[in-house]
Amino acid sequence: MKTTLLKKTCKAWLIIAFSLSCFTGFSASHVTFSLENCSNPTPNTVEYDLYIVNDGTAALKLASVSYGVLYSSAILNGGTPASNAYTFIAGTRDPALTGLNSYTETQTLASNQLRVTMVPQLDTGIAPILPISVPLRVGRFTFTNTTSWTTNSDPGFTLKMVPQAGFTQCSANVYIDGDTIPTSLHEEGITIGGFVNCSILLNHPTGIQGISNTEIINLYPNPFSSELNIRANDYQLSEISIYDITSRKLLQQTFTNSLLLSTEQFAKGIYMYEVKNKNTRIKKGMIVKQ
16 A cells, blocks of 8 residues: 555656646746645544635736646545535635635535636725735635545545536636736646645544544744755654656755754755655655745
């Protein structure tokens, strides 16, 4: 099982690296969606954060955003969650996104999809600014099953990045460079990108309700400026690698338990990181130099 999980994690990392290698083809108006920080707080619930970041060069204001998250039916264990089994956790939206209208969350059992939609904010004076290279948390969301999740199961979360009938695509309506009419960003590889950073097994047989990589390795602050802290919740030898948006490795360093990196040599922008140790546990994700 550990080998299977590692293969899936490495595959996800390769997909992210490949997508970022095409960065030069991005539009000036570009956003990236992400699903991160998964946890399994009870035997029949799973939670995660949804983020958006303006990683283009245009000044953007966000009118609305939608997320389509697909999950594996194998986790249901015979359960039949209703449409209202997917909910937003109040108070978890980044304060910078206060100007957005309220969310509508829906679970669709027939297509194994979790949806977040909203009515666009038409008042450009209220629509929140998406600062360049600063990830903002749209919110934390909970999916609840009618029975316990299948033991030791992988939720298999993926973001729906292309349009398809009956599915909600990840997309954003934005006001670009002071426009008063919103523009839809929905073309994968041109105006939008996305990734999932969630390696978790539900109802792990050890009795731990899902071991999230975010509980094993922590990087802070994010965004960072001159220093970056890395802390592991064990004392094993670990290794961190940091890559630029073209997947070029900029740094590789080993550490035990904690490490303080000087990052003054990094230019402002978005970077990807990968942390692993001898037990092949891997954490990967995005950090921002501001």
